[in-house]
Each structure stands twice: as C-alpha cells, then as structure tokens.
Amino acid sequence: MTLPAPLAAQDAKQDITGLWAAKKRFGPDVRGTLTLVREASGWRAEIAGRKAAVTQAGDTLRFALAGELGGFRGRIEGNRIRGHWIQPRSVTGGMRYATPVVLAAAGPSLWRGEVRPLDESFTLYLKIDREADGRLGVFLRNPDRNIGRNVDLRHIELKDGHVRLLGKPGGATEEVEIATGNFDAGNRLLSIAIPGRGNSYDFEPAGALSDFYPRPGLTAPYAYRPPLPKQDGWPVSTLAAEGIDRTAIERFVQMLIDQPIDSVHAQDIHAVLIARHGKLVLEEYLHGTDGDALHDTRSAAKSLTSVLVGAAMQQGTRIGPETPVYATMEKTLPADLDPRKRAMTLGDLLGMASGFHCDDRDPKAPGNEDVMQDQEAQPDWYRYALDLPMVAPPGASRVYCSTNPNLAGGVLARVTGEPLEQSFDRLIARPMQFGPYALNLQPTGEPYMGGGAQFRPRDFMKLGQLMLDGGTWQGKRILSADWARRSTAPSGELRGLHYGYLWWGIDFPWQRGKLPAFFAAGNGGQVVMVVPKLDLVVAIFGGNYGDKVTYVPQEKYVPDHILPAIR
Template sequence: MEADDGELVPLSVSLNEDGAATDSATVVQNQNEITIEFASGAYFKGKMTERAQPIQGFYIQPGNQIGGQALAHPVALAAHSDGEWRGTATPLARQFTVFMDVSDAEDGALTAVLLNPERNITGPARRYDFNKAADAGAYALALPGGGDDFASLRIEKADSLMRMDFGPLKDFELSPIDADSSIAVGFVGDKRSNELLSPVPANDWLTGTPEDAGFKRGALTRVVQDLASASGGDKSPSLVHSLLVARGGKLIVEEYFRDHSRGEPHDTRSAGKTFASILVGALIQEGHSLSSDTPINKFISVPNEPDHAPVTIGDLLTHQSGLDCYDGDRDTAGHEDVMWNQGDNPNFWQYIAQLDSVAEPGSRYAYCSGGMNLVGAALAGASGESVLSLLQTRLFEPLGFENAYWNVMPNGEAYLGGGAQLRTRDLLKIGQLYLDGGKWRGKQLIDHNWVKESILAKVEITPVTTGLDENAFNRFYFGGTDGLAWHLHSITVGEKTYQTYEASGNGGQLVVVIPDFDLVVGMTGGNYGQGYIWGKWRQQIIADGVIAALESE
C-alpha cells in the first residue's frame, strides 16, 4: 500500500458504514466522504456519489526535507466488487541533485563549483574555495576570500565516494561521473543538432512548424542551441530547463534542456499564484457573484481590519491587503516561512485573515504569498467546493493538464501562494487561454471581462507604493506593474516597445504573453534566488531571441 515517492501506490479498500481498516491504511467514512490514512503520512480524500460510481478524490503525498510541501494529485477509486473500490496513486518522484566540479584556480588553489538544479540551494554564491581540512581525507568549501565554510566533505578512497554535509542535509553522497555521460548534461549542457525538434502532437495543443508561424528556423535554432550549451561552470549561466513557443494558437517550439523532459512536472514557484485569479474568473463565468471588489470577510472572519475599509479580493490579488504580511521581512507575522513553520493553525486562510492590519487596504504594496492564498477562502465559500476540486474540474480537465501536482496546506486544502508542480506544456495554456479572452478550443472557461480587468495596470511597484527606502526596495523588488495576479512589463524589439503580461516564479518559471505578436512563451529554469539572471530572460531570450527570429523583424 505504501511506497516511496515515484512508485505506484495501489489502493484497494472495503467500505461500510463504520469505515474499515487494512494492513497498512485506515479508512474513515463520514457519510459520503472517504479518507484513507497511511502510516507514511500520505492520505486519500474523496467523495462517493452514486453506488458503484468511482470515488473521485485526491492522493496527498507528504512533504519531505528535500521535496518541499505536501502534494495532491487526482485519483479515482473504481468499484471492483460489492463494497470494494480500487485505484492507483502515483506520487511525484522528488529528487535532490548536486553537481560539483573541482578545478585549479589561477593561483594553484582548488576551486569548486556547485550546482543544485532543483532548488539552487547554494543561492547566488556558486564558486567556493576547496580547502583541505586537518583530518585525513577531509575538505571544506568556503566562500572565496576567507569566508565561512559552506559545507564539509569527506573523500572515501575505497569506493571513490565523497560525502558532504551542508545545510539540513547530512552525509549527502557524491559519486564521480564522466563529463561526457548523459547524467552530466544537467551540469555541462549539451550540443543540439541544426534541426529543431517538432512539438509532439497530442489532444491538447494544436501544433505547427516555425515556418508556418512566420519564424526563421535557423534563427530559432540558434536560440535553442545557446540555451542548451550553457554550462553550470560558466559565470552567471542561464540555467533554462524548457522553452515553449506558441503563435496563432499553435505550439511551434517545444524544447527541454539539462535532462528535463516533456512529461515531467516542474516547480512553478510563484507562477502558481496566477491560478488564484484565473479561478475567480472561472467562477464568475459560471454566474457566481464575485468581483475584485468583493470583500473577503463575506467568506471568512477578518477581525482586525479597519471597519471602514474591508479587504477585497482585488486587494489580495494585488498584494495590497494592508495586513501584517510581507515576504521580504521575516519579522512580519504573515511572512510565508513564518506561516508555514508556525504549526499552530493548519488553516492558512484563518491564519492570514486574523493578522493585524498595518495599513489601509489598497494603500500599500507588500508582496504576500499568504494573502494570495487567502483568495481560496472566497473560491471555496462561493462555490461550496474545495479549491483542489475547482482546479481539477474548471481548469485541469478542460485544458487537458497531465501529471499535475498541486501543493496543499497542512489541512489538505490547495495552497494558492505558489509551488505547484506542472508540465511546461500545461503551464503555457494559461497564457493562451488569456490571449484568447478566456476561451480554450472555442469554449469560454474564464469570464471575458475578468480577463480584460486582470491584465490592466492596478498598482505600480515602487519605493513610494511599498513604503520602503531605495535600499530596502532594491533588496527584494525589481519594479514593474501588477494586474490581478498578473505581472505587466514591456519589451523592446528594434526601436519599438511592446507590452507583455506574465505569470512568473522564482528561478525562471515564466508564461509571457505578447499580444502584439499573437505570441505566448513558456519557460522553466533553475536560477532560484537569482532574479538578476532570470528577470532578464523576457528581454534577452524572448524579445532578442524568439521575437527577433520572426521573418518580419
């Protein structure tokens, strides 16, 4: 019944009025709601409808030290025999990889370059002095110039293994690999042929060729080759994991790099926040009474807000709630890490809603993941459904998402503050959905007026609007303008400037829409904590590379 991440988990349960128990799981039945709890901490939550019909629900795999938060993915238990249902869960395989390249520095000392593709745990610093320690076979990685040790290492000559202690990880094992091996592609990059691979046709995207979409194939090929060949050993490399381009509603470029692949979900980080806004538009399309002016206290108690200025959905979607929440300051009670680590309230909607008010709603911009997540309270309250169910039925199913894993709060409800694991091919669809006014394959999924409002400028991100001095502002923000959970920017092509809107997340998770070119570009990357690198991809890769490859440019 139980399995490690990535292994199939067969679910076979017998249900009766009182629930049932198996060798490795406990089944709890509360009227039509079913919960199967595993000893590992994983569990299944679903609802029975008519007898003999599948039990639709979600399998939640627990978080772990290297993979982050708990993740949910849809599972159906089908009736197998009287009182017995069977299904299979597929937890996401979560890995943690470290590449280390040791070489001679100019002064004869040893230098080590570290690369962690999944989380970039080393942050902006990636080059270290490789120093021999006092103990035989022991070494230490230290910041250049006599800085503090980052990690300690031990070389075990018997099996050529190296063991490293750094951060929360102890006894992390490193094995030698050849620079020409397939595994090393994650560090050294790879060489691409002169022929772009055609996107794989499927029942989700219409596909086409670069030529049909007005691109010069050779110019696009050079863009792809440059991204593929970037080495982790380069100074400030762009660690792009995927590049997908759609024009005229057709997917015409689909390239993956550094050992990533089409079927693989990727951490979307804060690009997942945009789904909060999209779901509001989906419920408006269904006729629910929601708008950017809807007060959140209609759905959840907000005890400390000013009496004359309730926090609205629009305030939350533009990071202007006025609550004591700013992800750039760990001393605020609503800081994302503080919220996740507090342990007292597993319902983050309640946790954020009960924060003190430190500014008038709508008067100050303060980036707050917990506030974005609070939109979920309105979604659940208006629809009477869980946010997980809304994501699945209103977006994932009609858009044809596959291998989608959504991160959840400790109470098992979807977290809308970012961090979902999605295929780039699927993430790209939300850009096309909005470019087409909320339609997908001719069906209106999102209210058209909500789409238009969402990509209007709502707040400019400046020292004035954030209330920060220049130094404090520059440590956390890059400027720009926000709509309703969409970021608005501009790019330059030739001598002209064009407006863009995007969903974006730490590390280079991007869906960029350029309406003037009928273009949507999706990217994922591994430059976590390096906004000074991935924040330039919009101009350097999309404008100067992809758009410059158009025949008319």
Template sequence: MPRLLALPLFALLAATAHAAPPAARDDGWRVADPARAGFDVATLAALDTAIAVGEAPDTTSVLIARDGRLVVERYFGQGGPEVLNDTRSATKSVTALLVGAAVDRGLIDGAQAPVYGFFADRHWAHPDPLKRRFTVEDLLTMSSQWECDDDNAFSAGNEERMYLSADWTQFALDLPIKGYAPWMKRPKDSPYGRAFAYCTAGSFLLGAIVERASGQPLATFAREVLETPLGIRESQWQRSSEGVGMGGGGTRYRSRDLAKLGQLLLDGGRWNGKQVIASDWIRAMTTVQAQAREDADYGYLLWRFRFNVGGTEHAAWAMSGNGGNYVFVVPSERLVAVITRTRYNQRDMHAQSQRLLSEYILKALR
C-alpha cells in the first residue's frame, strides 16, 4: 500500500524531471527541452512509472536524442552518468564500425575480403573449399556456413564452448561446415540469399581480423578511429583467453557514449559535422542483408525491428545485447534511444525493452 500511495508523487516528480533538458556536459552533446523536441512529457513520465512498477526490471538508464540533441537522460537503480554499462552483444555493432574504419584506411580490402586469408600462418581442422570462400561480409551478416549457432546448445560453435577454449581464434577457424536438415532453409532458398544463424564466434573473429590488419590491439584501434573522434574518454574492452580483443561482446560504455554510437549511425557516420566512419559503410550496415527471424531483419551486425505505434510502422535499427540492452535508431523520427539494463539471461528481457521503446518513447512523439 505505501508503494501505491507513493506512485502519484513519483509520477509528479518524473513529469517535472522530463520537463527540463538534460544537463549540458563537456562531451559534445547538445541538449534540448523534450517538449520542444516534439515529445509529450506526460507519456515520458509514464515510462519512469513503468520502470518503477517493474515493467522492465533492472533498468539502469534511458536516454533519448532527437535531431542530434539529447532530450532525455534518466538513471535508475545502479545506473549513473559515469557508469560503464556492460551491454554484452551490443559490442558486435561497434566491431562492425571498426571493420568499416579498417576498410576506409585500406587495411581490409572491403567486405568481400576472404576471412581465412588473414590467418595464413595457421592451420585449421575440417578443411573445406567453402572456408576459402568465406568473406568478411559473411561474418558481418551472421551467414557464414560454419556450424555455429548460439541459440542451439548442441551447436559445435555455440559461444559457451568457445569461452572454455584456450584459443578462441583457433576455435573459430576450426569450426566444421554446417549441414542442413530437410526442414532448414539453405542460403539459396533464404531471403537475401543468406541463411542466418547467430554466431558470436564470427564477430569475435572479425575483431581478430581488425587486430591483424591494423597491427594494434582492438581497444587501441577503437580508441584511435572511433572513441577519440566521438569524445569518448573511457571504455573497457574484454580480451579472449589468448589475449585477442573481444569483438563479440562485453565492451563497457557510459550511456551518453552509447547514444553517440547511435547518433553516428543515424547521421551517416558523422559526429558533430565530422566524418568518423565512411557514409558508404554506414549505408551498408543499415541495409537489410539477411532475415534473422520472421519479425526481424539484419544488416552488418545490426538488428532491424518493426514497431507499429498508433497504426504507423516504425523501422528501428538496433545494437542489442543480453540483459535487454539496446541502442535504437529510428531514422523516420530522427531518433536515438538508449536503454541499459542488467537483466542478464532472463526471459522476456528483450521484449520488455522493446516495449519501452514502442509503448512509451515512440508513443510520446507528437
């Protein structure tokens, strides 16, 4: 009962908080009043209430930017402006940006570069002519022909098996070629000519390729080509057993810095007027390359969802990670939304975060 009595007061405080713009900081973000940016403040306040009553447990932050200005910045629980959020597989999208930076610098010969050519100093199990034809784009689109599926506990390439390996790079290179049961679609029968299977080992190997191509640790290359140009002063990158940067997950960023990554995608690779990642690469990242599920498509290590709000369909690109972590980019509304959570390995974590976007953030647009 005390909690129920407190909710009206909480809603009033939330509405008051949403009426003002976020604090201006020396990090490159311009800020604006959410109402002037086209949001209904009462609906945004309802989002805070929804989080308070447990509609999206373990939410730590919600940030919204529109037209290049930060208009909402809210923290909950253990969240805060200086917290480095572990957004798990959202890192994969950052890795795709780093591959683009390497291509732009001539370090990788485009998305069609052969994967195994970067590892000529190694030998691998299950030799097959198909492996010689694997391209960087196959890994970017989760459509290589490795027997690798994180959603299948029996898969040879399941990420949990990789984590137990002493050499993750070798683990990936050694993966067998997949077979197809009668009920499975082969690439030629699949939308966009690609048979999708979510494979963290492939994203990890992309990070290893960037390291080999650049001659630098992945964290160092990221700092030079991406983080420093965006004004990101701090991050934490993970490494594999053998010391290779973990391009498949676990990189930690502040919420405002995650929003910068979303804005970079929305603005064609530019941040505050400066081209950071080539626009052609961003265009390829945000072009549908494969069908991931009946309700979701996939670009270059980016998800594409569709949300129906008030009879209007909104397409949203998304960096997505375990726990219900998201950086949403909605081009039609010139909008970026960051949701960080620590609801790791829990049922409905993704559906809850997506509902925050559709039922509150998008619905708040006037």
C-alpha cells in the first residue's frame, strides 16, 4: 500500500543514511600585522589590537601576550628583525607551533611584518549505510588526526531523536558506546559530542562535491598537466621530457581518484609529487588539499634533524657523530653516572641506538613517545630523556624511539648556543627557499625534533633532492657530500629495513636485481623516497594516521606503479 505523502515525507526525514560532514575552525584569532616600536624607554609590540612590552637581550627580542594568546621571539639582523611567532596551544592536538615572521623597517625605530599562524581546523566525516540485517553501519574519517581509526565505529542507533555511536576501540571484541548525540530531523543536523576534540560537532549532509572524495566533481578521466613554476627554486619539466611514461602515471593517479572510500581504512592520499633529474614533473593533490597548505609530516621530519646537524657542521659548528651526549647536555657529570650514558654519542641518537628504554611500540617503556608526552611531572623533555634508564650499551641495538632525535636536537642547540628554530631558518629554510612552515614545540618552547613539523609538500620534498644531490640545493652547498652519504647509507637494520642517520633504506626488486633507495617516512603515509640510480625523488603525503595502510605508499605505490613507469 502506498503511504500517505505526509508520512512518507516524515520517514524520509528520519533517514540518516548517506555522508555527513562537520568541520570546526579554532583560529588562532591573533594574526595579521605585527608592529615593533623602539622607544627611549624600551621596545613595545602591537598586534590584533593587543599590546605587550618587549624584552631585549643583546640582539634578541621577546614578548608574550597576556592570556597566553601568543608570543614572539627573534633577533635584529641589520634593518630587519627575523623571528618566529609562537601561537597558543592547539585545541585538538595540544601542541604549540612556531611560524616564521620577518619584520622590515617601516620608519625610524619602527618595524612591521605579517604573522600567519598555523590554522587549526578539525574535520569529521560520518558515512552511514543500511546493512543487510537492517542495522545502520557507520565509520568515521578524520583527515587531520584520524581518530576514526582509533574509535573504530561500527554502528549508529537512532531513537526518538537521540543517537548512539557504537564501536570496537583498541580491538575490543564487543561493541561499546563511543559517543552520543541528537538528531534534528527538521534541520537535518546530527549533533555529536567528541570528547577532547573541541566538544560537540554538528554534522550536516554532504554531497558528491565533498572533500571526503579524492577529486569531487571530476567526471572526465584524469589528464596529466605538468607542474606550474613557482618562486621556490624547483625547476619544472614534463614526464616525457624526463623519461617517465605518461600513460602509466595517468593510470596511477586515476587509480587514486577511483579509490573507493568504503571504510575507515581506505587510502587517504593527499598529495603525490615526482621529480627526476632535479626537475619537478608531477604535482597532484587530492581530498581538497593544495600546494599552499602546510601538511603534517609526522615522523618524516625526524630526517630533518639529521639534515640540520649536517648543515651546522658545514657552517663550522664543532659537532659530529662522536659528540658526547651527556658531557654536552650536563654542566657537570655526576660521579655515579651510568658508564653507558657517559659513552653515548650523538651518532647513537641519530642511529636509534642510544640504549635508552624507549621503544615507541612498547607502551610500558618509559621513553615511549606517548608516555613522555602524556606525563606532566617533567615538562623538560631533554631532562626526561637524560633521566631514562638504560637497557643496552649505546650502539648495541637499534630501537625506534622518537626521544632519540629530539635529544639530538637538544645536543645541537647546546653546542651552537642558538635556538633550533633560528638554526633551521638560517641553515635550511632560507637557503633552500622554503615558504611558510610550522615547527611543533615542546612544553618548554624548543622545537620538537621527534616529528610533527608541517611544511608545504614541494618544500619538504626538497630534503630528498638535497640528499640525492650530495648536500647541494640548486648549486648551494647546504651540507657536505660525506654527511649526505653517511646519513642515507645503510649502517644497520631497524624493523626489517636498512637505517642510517634518521633515514630509512630499502632495496626494491629491479630488472632481476636490487634497486637501492632511501627515504624519510612518517605516520599517516608521509614518504619522501629517493632512488639514486634513477635520479628520482617521489613524495607522497596522506591522512591514514595510525592505520595499517600507512605503509602502502612506500611498499606498493612506489615499486608497483611509479618505478615501472621510469624509462
């Protein structure tokens, strides 16, 4: 029997199947023109209608806004002031970030520059479908942090305007309640509380043009277009000109576009870039991302620590693999210091062979990254690392631990006497023509060198080209050829792969033999892969954080789709 129209319409309003999207933006609100004024009584700062007194120590300037709304630290360099804006703690991730600021002279005793903090937003997608048994199946996708993988939603229940989200977090055997909320049928609004991520989110129906999909609105087959030139140092060329099969690459990108988003584990590729013979030949972005947006590089930024050490060495800093860790970090060594700690060197930290009890895969290890970052008793993470117990002599075995590269950054800062963000800007960012970037900070304000810095994809990819070219970028010597070789050469094994100084190594099958490659890699699918024999650099960025498919770009996409296209 045909239902009366009013009742049918009412049933339709109660139908919550389909794609729902919610997005929150958390600022930060303080941004725009920063003005520094030097007066007889001292310095003062103005930004976004707020004022602050500035302290000066030599050529260094600092200030912090009331209410922890932001701050600045930098130094006077001729007629400019170069520094970094320190934004408030992130709502969804808990970290603070430092972004570069350059103030130019705008008059007598007056300097101005633009503050562009890292925008913080959080996007959630709910995909709801009716299952064969009548229940409503659901999964949650979150391209910023992928909490969907962590909560592992399975079903959603709707009754009398109230919803319950059920899942199996942490591999649970039975479904448990993850979150609750309300459904406003009249306004087509699902309001659901997400604990610890900015309170409740209002989900609205999302159509086929949503960034949930790789290329929303694209109906014609993908057609290759060469990258556009930018003022960032990258020469551009075409696939054909650099000996890469265009048809094969078009087929690969089309595969990414056609990727079904049918579960929380579906591939979430945000960017694919290829450079050959030092020229950028492919630059494609998916899921609403673009080349100007900063991307979280996660642990791929560990490799940056090795690059920064090498750049400091090239500039004459007396530091190297043999630099002692404890004698550098401590004012005086205690008489009862464990001999293994006394023997630890910077090379041990860079090679993941410190001997600390700090396995990132072992939640019981006191040096585990999550354990260290979640504890509040010791906000100084350098001190926390130095106090860790030892489980092996330095150099005896390799264990993946983010504490190691972070402490290596501390050793570098102690030797140079220069803040790490200034060293990075001076030695890497400026000479390599980086654009905007955001360095995540420790509770005490130093950049965290264990991973998580954010860069534009074209900029971060430059690190791979730098190492491929023996430490030079567009003719500029950034680090020595010897350091580039030592950092990327396999000197041991870690997790079944080769490992150097914070660079991974792998051998791909190639023409009945092996094709050596090295790469930087991070959680979520962040990869900068370098294949020296083919004069090739591949960069892939993604959003599968904490997911089992995070290794697909390096283990499948590069060897199965990109390498066969190289002539």
